[in-house]
Amino acid sequence: xxxxxxxxxxxxxxxxxxxxxxxxxxxxxxxxxxxxxxxxxxxxxxxxxxxxxxxxxxxxxxxxxxxxxxxxxxxxxxxxxxxxxxxxxxxxxxxxxxxxxxxxxxxxxxxxxxxxxxxxxxxxxxxxxxxxxxxxxxxxxxxxxxxxxxxxxxxxxxxxxxxxxxxxxxxxxxxxxxxxxxxxxxxxxxxxxxxxxxxxxxxxxxxxxxxxxxxxxxxxxxxxxxxxxxxxxxxxxxxxxxxxxxxxxxxxxxxxxxxxxxxxxxxxxxxxxxxxxxxxxxxxxxxxxxxxxxxxxxxxxxxxxxxxxxxxxxxxxxxxxxxxxxxxxxxxxxxxxxxxxxxxxxxxxxxxxxxxxxxxxxxxxxxxxxxxxxxxxxxxxxxxxxxxxxxxxxxxxxxxxxxxxxxxxxxxxxxxxxxxxxxxxxxxxxxxxxxxxxxxxxxxxxxxxxxxxxxxxxxxxxxxxxxxxxxxxxxxxxxxxxxxxxxxxxxxxxxxxxxxxxxxxxxxxxxxxxxxx
DNA sequence: CTGGGGAGGGGGCCC
DNA sequence: CGGGCCCCCTCCCCA
Numbered sequence: 001x002x003x004x005x006x007x008x009x010x011x012x013x014x015x016x017x018x019x020x021x022x023x024x025x026x027x028x029x030x031x032x033x034x035x036x037x038x039x040x041x042x043x044x045x046x047x048x049x050x051x052x053x054x055x056x057x058x059x060x061x062x063x064x065x066x067x068x069x070x071x072x073x074x075x076x077x078x079x080x081x082x083x084x085x086x087x088x089x090x091x092x093x094x095x096x097x098x099x100x101x102x103x104x105x106x107x108x109x110x111x112x113x114x115x116x117x118x119x120x121x122x123x124x125x126x127x128x129x130x131x132x133x134x135x136x137x138x139x140x141x142x143x144x145x146x147x148x149x150x151x152x153x154x155x156x157x158x159x160x161x162x163x164x165x166x167x168x169x170x171x172x173x174x175x176x177x178x179x180x181x182x183x184x185x186x187x188x189x190x191x192x193x194x195x196x197x198x199x200x201x202x203x204x205x206x207x208x209x210x211x212x213x214x215x216x217x218x219x220x221x222x223x224x225x226x227x228x229x230x231x232x233x234x235x236x237x238x239x240x241x242x243x244x245x246x247x248x249x250x251x252x253x254x255x256x257x258x259x260x261x262x263x264x265x266x267x268x269x270x271x272x273x274x275x276x277x278x279x280x281x282x283x284x285x286x287x288x289x290x291x292x293x294x295x296x297x298x299x300x301x302x303x304x305x306x307x308x309x310x311x312x313x314x315x316x317x318x319x320x321x322x323x324x325x326x327x328x329x330x331x332x333x334x335x336x337x338x339x340x341x342x343x344x345x346x347x348x349x350x351x352x353x354x355x356x357x358x359x360x361x362x363x364x365x366x367x368x369x370x371x372x373x374x375x376x377x378x379x380x381x382x383x384x385x386x387x388x389x390x391x392x393x394x395x396x397x398x399x400x401x402x403x404x405x406x407x408x409x410x411x412x413x414x415x416x417x418x419x420x421x422x423x424x425x426x427x428x429x430x431x432x433x434x435x436x437x438x439x440x441x442x443x444x445x446x447x448x449x450x451x452x453x454x455x456x457x458x459x460x461x462x463x464x465x466x467x468x469x470x471x472x473x474x475x476x477x478x479x480x481x482x483x484x485x486x487x488x489x490x491x492x493x494x495x496x497x498x499x500x501x502x503x504x505x506x507x508x509x510x511x512x513x514x515x516x517x
Numbered sequence: 518c519t520g521g522g523g524a525g526g527g528g529g530c531c532c
Numbered sequence: 533c534g535g536g537c538c539c540c541c542t543c544c545c546c547a
Contacts, residue, residue: 421531428530442528448533449528456527470525476536477526484524498522504539505522512521 407422408415411429416422424446427433433443435450439457444450452474455461461471463478467485472478480502483489489499491506495514500506 425531445529446533448535449530451533453528473526475534476538479536481524501523502539503537507539509522 407417407419409422409425409429411426414425416425427445433445435444435447436442437444437450437453437457439454442450442453444453455473461473463472463475464470465472465478465481465485467482470481472481483501489501491500491503492498493500493506493509493514495510498509500509
């Protein structure tokens with residue numbers, strides 16, 4: 001009996017040991033499986049986050065492009081990254097880019113990003129866009145509003161914490177899985193300040209911006225404007241002068257760059273074509289235009305199929321409204337408006353409600369006989385074609401073509417005796433100015449104009465007044481001056497009899513005093 | 518202070 | 533290529 005009891009005791013003991021072992025084994029298996037499962041869940045969660053961020057980036061990009069095509073507004077933006085102590089910052093001088101930590105496939109949710117709104121009163125989320133080419137001190141090329149207040153969604157609010165808002169853990173909207181070569185199509189966070197509160201810039205659409213910058217870039221674009229104009233979303237902070245081709249010889253707005261300024265007046269760039277090589281197209285546009293005009297119109301007739309030969313227009317649609325500071329007067333410094341000729345033409349094109357591209361030939365073909373909308377004006381806002389059209393419509397020049405001037409201008413039908421004269425004349429319509437001053441980047445359509453202009457720089461004044469020793473750089477100015485001594489006033493007002501030495505004085509006088517006439 | 522006019526100087530364009 | 537004219541702009545003077 002006792003043996004029986006001992007046996008049972010041993011059995012029970014063994015059973016307990018076995019049971020414990022089994023439980024331990026089971027627990028171990030469960031733990032292992034659970035660990036694996038948890039690991040898988042974690043991986044899945046990470047993947048989900050990464051996908052969500054990609055989706056957010058795409059949404060942001062789409063929204064930005066939508067805003068890009070619509071009315072832009074200016075916004076000042078600075079992204080501030082608070083997680084600098086994590087060591088993600090990779091300092092490269094003043095231009096720092098964040099590099100994800102080794103082994104991190106995604107950004108952690110606890111990596112906060114704050115947006116310094118500047119004034120602190122706005123909740124607009126904005127992104128400062130930098131050009132890939134703009135790593136220098138003037139690297140900031142465009143500032144763009146990322147989202148408007150109303151467009152902001154919760155996801156974005158979570159991703160980018162605004163100011164001191166303490167919502168869900170913010171996540172940097174950064175895709176670190178992209179290859180470096182693709183960076184221009186994605187967003188990235190770039191630190192531009194070495195301060196503890198490192199300033200971040202979200203760099204997006206570098207390609208587009210680069211093209212835009214190239215489009216806007218002229219030799220005079222390095223003058224930063226300390227007072228960017230409000231009201232425009234895309235502020236070419238360092239390139240507000242980019243649309244200006246001309247600067248006066250007084251050095252006030254001397255350009256410093258070496259870009260081919262011709263692109264600013266020979267192309268109109270369509271957003272759809274923005275990836276095209278502008279310079280190439282500019283050259284083509286200019287060259288083909290001349291070749292075309294010489295070859296076709298030297299025949300003295302306008303081919304009805306001419307539009308088929310015209311090179312495809314490259315339209316430059318400056319993103320959004322033209323900032324008020326792009327007014328030519330503001331950028332010429334001294335108020336002179338020389339050089340506004342094709343700008344006016346461009347602006348007319350850009351404000352064309354049809355949004356279509358019009359070459360001068362198109363304009364000529366499609367123009368309303370009265371409307372001046374599509375026609376360029378000269379440097380003083382005059383309608384460039386007034387004279388030519390008046391001549392053409394008046395029949396004087398047309399008759400001139402009859403008198404042996406068989407080479408006709410394609411725009412105004414004016415006749416010339418040789419193709420070269422037609423080409424020079426047509427620069428008047430096309431805005432082409434192949435003669436550029438090496439000292440101030442002024443451009444001229446005629447070599448003689450350039451030569452005359454360069455006397456400004458040389459100080460040459462070969463014409464002296466025989467009566468007062470005054471000297472002049474131009475003979476016509478001397479001639480005008482001589483009227484001071486002679487008292488010659490050949491222009492009389494037909495209304496009051498007042499006489500003037502210059503026709504323009506008479507005209508101004510009549511405008512001021514006889515404006516009702 | 519303001520407006521008109523003169524003078525000078527610049528670019529555009531044609532001959 | 534120079535001459536010439538036009539127009540515009542700015543500065544200045546003066547009533």
